[in-house]
Amino acid sequence: MTYCCGILVKDGLVMLADTRTNAGLDNISTFRKLHVFEQPGERVMALASAGNLAITQSVLTVLTDGIENPLTGEIETLMNAPSLFLAAQRIGRAVRTVSRIEGPALKAEDINFDVSFLFGGQIKGAPMRLFMVYPAGNFIACTTDTPYLQIGEHKYGKPVLDRAISYDVELYDALKIGLISMDSTMRSNLGVSPPIDALLLRNDACTAELNIRIEDDDPYFRALRRQWSEALRAAYQSIPRPPYGHSKA
Amino acid sequence: MTYCCGILVKDGLVMLADTRTNAGLDNISTFRKLHVFEQPGERVMALASAGNLAITQSVLTVLTDGIENPLTGEIETLMNAPSLFLAAQRIGRAVRTVSRIEGPALKAEDINFDVSFLFGGQIKGAPMRLFMVYPAGNFIACTTDTPYLQIGEHKYGKPVLDRAISYDVELYDALKIGLISMDSTMRSNLGVSPPIDALLLRNDACTAELNIRIEDDDPYFRALRRQWSEALRAAYQSIPRPPYGHSKA
Numbered sequence: 237m238t239y240c241c242g243i244l245v246k247d248g249l250v251m252l253a254d255t256r257t258n259a260g261l262d263n264i265s266t267f268r269k270l271h272v273f274e275q276p277g278e279r280v281m282a283l284a285s286a287g288n289l290a291i292t293q294s295v296l297t298v299l300t301d302g303i304e305n306p307l308t309g310e311i312e313t314l315m316n317a318p319s320l321f322l323a324a325q326r327i328g329r330a331v332r333t334v335s336r337i338e339g340p341a342l343k344a345e346d347i348n349f350d351v352s353f354l355f356g357g358q359i360k361g362a363p364m365r366l367f368m369v370y371p372a373g374n375f376i377a378c379t380t381d382t383p384y385l386q387i388g389e390h391k392y393g394k395p396v397l398d399r400a401i402s403y404d405v406e407l408y409d410a411l412k413i414g415l416i417s418m419d420s421t422m423r424s425n426l427g428v429s430p431p432i433d434a435l436l437l438r439n440d441a442c443t444a445e446l447n448i449r450i451e452d453d454d455p456y457f458r459a460l461r462r463q464w465s466e467a468l469r470a471a472y473q474s475i476p477r478p479p480y481g482h483s484k485a
Numbered sequence: 486m487t488y489c490c491g492i493l494v495k496d497g498l499v500m501l502a503d504t505r506t507n508a509g510l511d512n513i514s515t516f517r518k519l520h521v522f523e524q525p526g527e528r529v530m531a532l533a534s535a536g537n538l539a540i541t542q543s544v545l546t547v548l549t550d551g552i553e554n555p556l557t558g559e560i561e562t563l564m565n566a567p568s569l570f571l572a573a574q575r576i577g578r579a580v581r582t583v584s585r586i587e588g589p590a591l592k593a594e595d596i597n598f599d600v601s602f603l604f605g606g607q608i609k610g611a612p613m614r615l616f617m618v619y620p621a622g623n624f625i626a627c628t629t630d631t632p633y634l635q636i637g638e639h640k641y642g643k644p645v646l647d648r649a650i651s652y653d654v655e656l657y658d659a660l661k662i663g664l665i666s667m668d669s670t671m672r673s674n675l676g677v678s679p680p681i682d683a684l685l686l687r688n689d690a691c692t693a694e695l696n697i698r699i700e701d702d703d704p705y706f707r708a709l710r711r712q713w714s715e716a717l718r719a720a721y722q723s724i725p726r727p728p729y730g731h732s733k734a
Contacts, residue, residue, distance in 0.1 A: 395641055
């Protein structure tokens with residue numbers, strides 16, 4: 237499994253991804269799922285992936301090598317895309333390319349073409365954006381109403397995002413809430429696990445303000461996990477007992 | 486969708502179920518999913534169901550009418566089962582009976598035989614127990630290590646159970662935590678909705694101490710939802726900002 241989330245707030249973008257891959261329960265490895273493409277001061281983009289690792293790696297390779305545009309002859313990559321929207325389209329095209337090559341053999345083995353991406357970033361002079369790309373290569377954009385997107389094992393970590401994230405949240409608070417969401421997921425699903433790759437992009441910097449790997453023994457992350465557990469415990473203890481029946485409320 | 490949970494603690498059992506059913510997004514109804522079987526002072530049992538409503542209703546009818554034992558000629562129901570374990574077996578048999586009758590036609594329409602049950606209660610002189618019955622009719626029992634079981638849309642409400650429930654939790658606190666888990670699920674999934682049916686069984690009473698329907702406008706449930714939201718907000722606000730990068734922690 238995998239859990240990735242992207243949070244798009246007024247000051248910028250946070251993206252988080254775990255690093256666990258597993259085939260069944262006993263073939264567990266660490267793979268980077270958050271890939272950063274950067275030309276400092278000009279453009280910074282990141283792609284987080286979930287799903288079948290063979291497919292996501294192939295899509296990444298197709299994107300890095302580039303796809304030739306049959307009309308212009310240009311080799312189209314993320315780094316030369318004129319806009320984030322067109323870059324997202326190129327990801328969709330790469331997904332469809334891999335689907336054409338690998339899809340029939342996977343189908344014959346009854347394996348789903350299971351892949352999804354979060355793609356975010358900024359090109360100088362244009363706004364910061366965040367997209368989610370589906371297995372069919374189509375995609376949606378994140379908006380201010382629900383300023384986050386998730387892929388992979390998204391349910392456990394959604395309640396805290398639903399309650400805590402709004403477009404006005406401070407950028408490092410968004411990172412903190414994303415880490416709490418990651419912690420909730422890790423606590424309930426063994427297939428999501430540290431280290432956590434974290435990226436923080438501030439509007440108009442066009443370079444990563446933060447691009448770090450948070451290890452399991454990171455002192456802040458350990459404290460956050462402990463404090464969140466304690467705070468949750470205090471939270472439900474603070475709510476009165478139900479007044480129904482023979483309760484001594 | 487549906488969300489049901491059962492929590493088995495040292496003093497007894499709590500079972501909760503929502504009441505929403507939907508076929509697609511626009512055919513939404515209210516159906517009871519928590520069914521109580523009671524002979525006060527002798528036995529009290531409850532069955533919570535998730536999955537295809539046509540299947541769960543058929544299983545319930547088969548169980549209520551009883552299945553003839555080919556060896557003894559006895560009509561076997563939940564009310565005359567010698568033990569909770571044997572009652573759970575009878576549920577499994579009812580599931581298999583319905584599967585035999587309905588399964589092939591559903592398969593022809595590409596509809597999964599999707600059904601699961603939580604079954605809990607006590608027969609006088611024997612311990613309180615809780616089981617989960619799968620679509621194949623097999624089942625597991627709840628133990629003290631993880632003293633809860635869930636069916637239906639279980640992921641959103643699991644983090645709070647994972648953190649808050651232990652076997653030593655007071656019975657009405659277990660009800661409170663169950664309602665928080667229900668609230669987390671309702672907040673993130675439209676397919677789970679009030680009213681909530683709630684059952685509380687205290688050890689050795691062999692009759693329901695509480696068997697109520699909690700409506701959306703129930704004052705305690707409304708307060709719990711508001712307080713939990715506020716407590717969560719306070720909880721993540723109390724955690725310091727990440728110290729990485731340019732954070733003003």
